[in-house]
Amino acid sequence: MSYINKPKFKHPQLQTNDIGLTRRDYEGTLTTLCGGCGHDSISAAIIQASAEMSLEPHRIAKISGIGCSSKIPSYFLSKAHGFNSVHGRMPSVATGANIANKELSYIGISGDGDSASIGLGQFCHIVRRRVNMLYIVANNGTYGLTKGQLSATADLGSRTKSGEESLFDNIDLATLAIELGASFVARSFSGDKKQLVPLIQAGLTHKGFAFIDVVSPCVTFNNTDLSTHGYKNTWENHIVLSEVDFVPMREEITTSYAPGKEKEITLHDGSVIHLHKTGSNYDPMDKENALHHINAYKKQGKIATGLLYINQTTSDLHELQDTVDKPFNSLGCHELCPGDEALGDINNTFR
Amino acid sequence: MSELIQTSKVSSITRTNDFVVKFANINGSGSASANNMFAKSIFRMGIPVSPHNIFPSNIQGLPTWYEVRVNEDGYLGRREGIDLMVAMNEQTIKKDIDSVVPGGYVLYDSSKTLANELLRDDVNYLPIPLKDICLREFESPTQRQLFKNIVYVGALSAFLNIDFKILTEMVSDQFRGKEKLILPNIHALELGHHYASDNFDCPLTLRLEKSDKNANKILMDGNTAIGLGCVYGGATVAAWYPLTPSTSVVDSFGKYCKRLRIDPGSGKKKYSIVQAEDELSAIGIAIGAGWNGARAFTATSGPGISLMQEFMGLAYFSEVPVVIFNIQRVGPSTGMPTRSQQGDLLSCAYASHGDSKHILLFPSTPKECFEDATAAFDLADRLQTPIIVMSDLELGMNEQICDPLSWDDNREYDRGKVLNAEQLEDIEKFGRYLDSDGDGIPYRTYPGTHASKGSYFTRGSSHDAYAAYTEDGSIYAEVMDRLVLKFKTALNYLPQPVVSTHTNSKFGILFLGTTISAMQEALDMLAKKGITLDTMRIRAFPFHENVTQFIDNHELTYVVEQNRDAQLKSLLKIECNANEEKMHSILSYDGVLPTAQHIEQGILESMQQLQSDDKIPA
Numbered sequence: 001m002s003y004i005n006k007p008k009f010k011h012p013q014l015q016t017n018d019i020g021l022t023r024r025d026y027e028g029t030l031t032t033l034c035g036g037c038g039h040d041s042i043s044a045a046i047i048q049a050s051a052e053m054s055l056e057p058h059r060i061a062k063i064s065g066i067g068c069s070s071k072i073p074s075y076f077l078s079k080a081h082g083f084n085s086v087h088g089r090m091p092s093v094a095t096g097a098n099i100a101n102k103e104l105s106y107i108g109i110s111g112d113g114d115s116a117s118i119g120l121g122q123f124c125h126i127v128r129r130r131v132n133m134l135y136i137v138a139n140n141g142t143y144g145l146t147k148g149q150l151s152a153t154a155d156l157g158s159r160t161k162s163g164e165e166s167l168f169d170n171i172d173l174a175t176l177a178i179e180l181g182a183s184f185v186a187r188s189f190s191g192d193k194k195q196l197v198p199l200i201q202a203g204l205t206h207k208g209f210a211f212i213d214v215v216s217p218c219v220t221f222n223n224t225d226l227s228t229h230g231y232k233n234t235w236e237n238h239i240v241l242s243e244v245d246f247v248p249m250r251e252e253i254t255t256s257y258a259p260g261k262e263k264e265i266t267l268h269d270g271s272v273i274h275l276h277k278t279g280s281n282y283d284p285m286d287k288e289n290a291l292h293h294i295n296a297y298k299k300q301g302k303i304a305t306g307l308l309y310i311n312q313t314t315s316d317l318h319e320l321q322d323t324v325d326k327p328f329n330s331l332g333c334h335e336l337c338p339g340d341e342a343l344g345d346i347n348n349t350f351r
Numbered sequence: 352m353s354e355l356i357q358t359s360k361v362s363s364i365t366r367t368n369d370f371v372v373k374f375a376n377i378n379g380s381g382s383a384s385a386n387n388m389f390a391k392s393i394f395r396m397g398i399p400v401s402p403h404n405i406f407p408s409n410i411q412g413l414p415t416w417y418e419v420r421v422n423e424d425g426y427l428g429r430r431e432g433i434d435l436m437v438a439m440n441e442q443t444i445k446k447d448i449d450s451v452v453p454g455g456y457v458l459y460d461s462s463k464t465l466a467n468e469l470l471r472d473d474v475n476y477l478p479i480p481l482k483d484i485c486l487r488e489f490e491s492p493t494q495r496q497l498f499k500n501i502v503y504v505g506a507l508s509a510f511l512n513i514d515f516k517i518l519t520e521m522v523s524d525q526f527r528g529k530e531k532l533i534l535p536n537i538h539a540l541e542l543g544h545h546y547a548s549d550n551f552d553c554p555l556t557l558r559l560e561k562s563d564k565n566a567n568k569i570l571m572d573g574n575t576a577i578g579l580g581c582v583y584g585g586a587t588v589a590a591w592y593p594l595t596p597s598t599s600v601v602d603s604f605g606k607y608c609k610r611l612r613i614d615p616g617s618g619k620k621k622y623s624i625v626q627a628e629d630e631l632s633a634i635g636i637a638i639g640a641g642w643n644g645a646r647a648f649t650a651t652s653g654p655g656i657s658l659m660q661e662f663m664g665l666a667y668f669s670e671v672p673v674v675i676f677n678i679q680r681v682g683p684s685t686g687m688p689t690r691s692q693q694g695d696l697l698s699c700a701y702a703s704h705g706d707s708k709h710i711l712l713f714p715s716t717p718k719e720c721f722e723d724a725t726a727a728f729d730l731a732d733r734l735q736t737p738i739i740v741m742s743d744l745e746l747g748m749n750e751q752i753c754d755p756l757s758w759d760d761n762r763e764y765d766r767g768k769v770l771n772a773e774q775l776e777d778i779e780k781f782g783r784y785l786d787s788d789g790d791g792i793p794y795r796t797y798p799g800t801h802a803s804k805g806s807y808f809t810r811g812s813s814h815d816a817y818a819a820y821t822e823d824g825s826i827y828a829e830v831m832d833r834l835v836l837k838f839k840t841a842l843n844y845l846p847q848p849v850v851s852t853h854t855n856s857k858f859g860i861l862f863l864g865t866t867i868s869a870m871q872e873a874l875d876m877l878a879k880k881g882i883t884l885d886t887m888r889i890r891a892f893p894f895h896e897n898v899t900q901f902i903d904n905h906e907l908t909y910v911v912e913q914n915r916d917a918q919l920k921s922l923l924k925i926e927c928n929a930n931e932e933k934m935h936s937i938l939s940y941d942g943v944l945p946t947a948q949h950i951e952q953g954i955l956e957s958m959q960q961l962q963s964d965d966k967i968p969a
Binding site: 056057058059061063073074078079080081082083084085086089091092093094095096097098099100101103104121122124125129321322323324325327328329330331332333335336337338339340342343344346347350351 | 395568569570571579582583584585587588590607611612614617618619620621622623625627628629631632633634635636637638639640641642643644645647661662665755756757758759760762763764796797798799800801802803805806807808809810811812820
């Protein structure tokens with residue numbers, strides 16, 4: 001970890017993207033997480049994903065809860081507003097923020113303690129409410145900031161560094177999200193940037209609630225051979241259900257794949273996801289089928305990763321509530337206040 | 352065939368436009384709208400009237416009461432002693448009849464004979480065979496049940512001299528669009544009126560005469576007024592969890608939004624209401640929306656306030672505007688959920704761990720509910736902190752006569768210190784928590800305003816003037832001190848206390864909120880005994896300087912409030928450094944409003960004590 005300021009120096013030959021920004025423009029402050037923490041790879045993946053997509057950093061809002069995971073928003077997109085809120089309550093803050101301005105993109109960052117324990121209720125309800133955002137859980141199976149207690153995503157029998165064994169079944173946020181109606185659910189591994197970056201890009205572009213469970217090992221407290229959330233187990237046992245390529249709307253689609261194994265999904269803005277299924281009977285558009293595959297792998301001790309489920313037909317919260325096109329935070333007095341004459345009529349109904 | 356029953360043997364109260372009628376009903380029997388019609392007809396006759404629901408936390412079956420005080424002089428607080436009881440509930444009839452003052456009246460359903468133990472020889476009975484009449488006249492079981500209530504209102508109109516035309520007009524108003532309901536309702540009213548007129552000397556000596564006291568007034572409940580205030584105050588986001596007695600705030604907001612907040616071009620909504628999974632989420636949504644520049648609120652009561660504490664501390668420390676309506680009920684814990692109290696003063700003033708403090712507004716009438724609601728959104732934006740509007744069940748859920756609501760069409764919302772893209776362009780380095788103006792209020796930006804300037808990281812952890820995390824104690828202390836300064840600045844924006852002073856009065860009364868209902872009557876009763884007191888009604892916390900002066904300027908100040916622990920007095924001690932010896936508490940905490948008699952008695956007892964202690968001359 002480090003608490004020095006990040007140097008402002010930019011290499012003169014840094015590549016710029018379509019809106020003239022370099023990768024540096026998407027970075028945040030220097031990380032204060034432990035060296036090798038999986039969470040830093042998530043920051044890096046978000047930086048790469050948004051730089052490649054030429055997103056305007058200030059049109060993104062980053063919202064988190066409390067915990068190691070929830071520090072991540074400091075470490076990417078410093079030109080974006082961030083909100084490090086209350087433990088387990090990021091979903092409600094993100095919901096309110098999203099209602100206030102439908103035009104921004106929202107990235108919620110949470111952890112397994114934050115979303116699967118103290119905030120499990122809020123997690124379930126933000127999924128139900130179809131808030132248009134990308135919700136990432138940096139999932140390490142442990143409470144890092146309080147030095148290594150088991151979390152609710154720790155698998156049965158998994159052991160922490162101190163040797164404590166999980167006596168309970170884990171909560172799988174990805175399958176829970178699918179069951180509760182999330183329209184984009186993925187799982188990835190912080191060590192697999194090639195997989196994670198296109199998933200983030202697709203999740204950011206997807207209209208509706210997009211969820212990515214990122215297994216992100218805690219190098220300090222939960223990285224032993226007996227931990228199912230450590231690097232070793234995750235490398236050895238993560239199975240790619242579907243590989244994803246993300247092709248932004250503006251780019252010509254040039255790649256082609258062998259028939260039968262590929263699926264092309266056009267997102268609402270015209271971007272395209274190329275999906276290469278590795279399992280023969282797997283269908284990420286079919287909820288029951290997706291759940292069946294994830295659970296079947298889990299029984300074998302395997303972690304199913306990739307784009308697990310996608311549904312392009314659901315409406316988001318604003319569509320469900322039929323709100324005006326203009327963001328609420330831009331509506332002024334003359335658009336919101338009915339005036340004295342209307343109040344006079346209302347008074348008359350109370351006489 | 353009905354028998355003429357005369358009640359002349361017992362003395363009977365002779366009074367016009369000054370009495371209390373109480374309806375004892377069973378929850379869920381449809382009495383509420385009939386009773387409401389009774390009260391409103393008196394209002395329309397121009398006579399001051401105040402109805403109070405005393406209801407159980409129940410949907411069907413438990414006892415419920417509706418107490419209506421009529422008073423030509425405008426004393427509309429509760430008064431002890433019932434002049435006329437409409438005894439419709441067999442579960443409580445003994446107690447109900449016992450509560451009638453000698454010479455008073457009991458209206459009951461005489462389809463069944465009244466048990467001997469219920470017969471008092473000092474009250475007048477008004478037997479009406481409600482059930483028999485309804486069985487005879489109506490077909491459906493629902494009508495037979497519901498119209499009993501309408502029949503007794505019809506009978507009361509004969510007994511008390513209610514203008515029958517007003518009643519029939521009200522029925523027509525109420526069922527506009529459901530025309531087939533109008534005739535049977537009017538028929539039921541007539542049945543009651545005819546039965547009473549045919550069998551008793553009508554009107555009674557207890558009666559109403561038309562007056563002109565309600566010219567231009569309205570009859571509204573506080574929660575309706577708050578909901579309207581949220582519409583007028585520019586709220587676009589309401590996040591809430593259903594909780595008695597706050598629920599009707601959001602009901603009202605939703606009702607008026609449907610009417611007033613639909614975009615005429617697109618038909619889309621300029622508002623969002625989210626029924627959250629709990630109060631934590633409700634306030635989190637409101638804070639998220641406030642952070643992002645929308646005006647947002649939540650409405651709740653004591654148990655919700657307890658759950659919202661952590662978020663309230665976050666909003667205080669990270670300086671996010673949010674408006675909370677606390678419609679107080681009786682605690683602690685579940686307490687008496689359908690009774691009223693001013694029991695959350697301390698828990699709201701200092702809600703959340705650490706040194707946190709919040710701005711409170713204390714409305715006392717529906718009109719003030721409306722005004723405080725609209726002001727709360729300006730205050731929240733101006734001061735960048737939670738604003739808690741402290742209503743209570745009495746004010747929130749009971750209709751009250753008040754001046755009509757008004758809005759100045761020249762008024763613009765005060766969105767506070769928010770920098771736009773052009774302003775940011777002119778700034779070298781934006782500091783979210785930089786006190787550039789020296790008033791403790793920093794400048795903020797909405798997310799998405801400027802491509803390279805104005806972004807910051809909002810956090811509940813310690814931060815410096817540029818919103819960066821810090822564990823430097825001196826920087827933390829600077830921020831905490833600036834928040835104190837901000838609260839001093841807040842006084843420039845908060846409503847002043849309402850003061851009434853007499854010359855040479857040694858005694859003062861301090862109070863807030865619904866205690867107002869009994870205050871004028873209590874003061875007039877004391878004045879008749881030669882005791883004059885200065886009054887101060889507090890409208891906001893933190894307190895203005897003149898609150899301290901008021902206590903200093905009087906030998907003794909009575910602090911009248913509706914809780915056990917004298918929470919307002921505690922606040923005065925903590926915040927105004929007020930001398931405990933100079934304050935005397937008059938408390939009530941039985942869940943209903945204090946009566947004028949209660950306040951008078953408290954003051955008289957205290958004065959007698961002072962005299963016997965030789966503290967004041969006899």
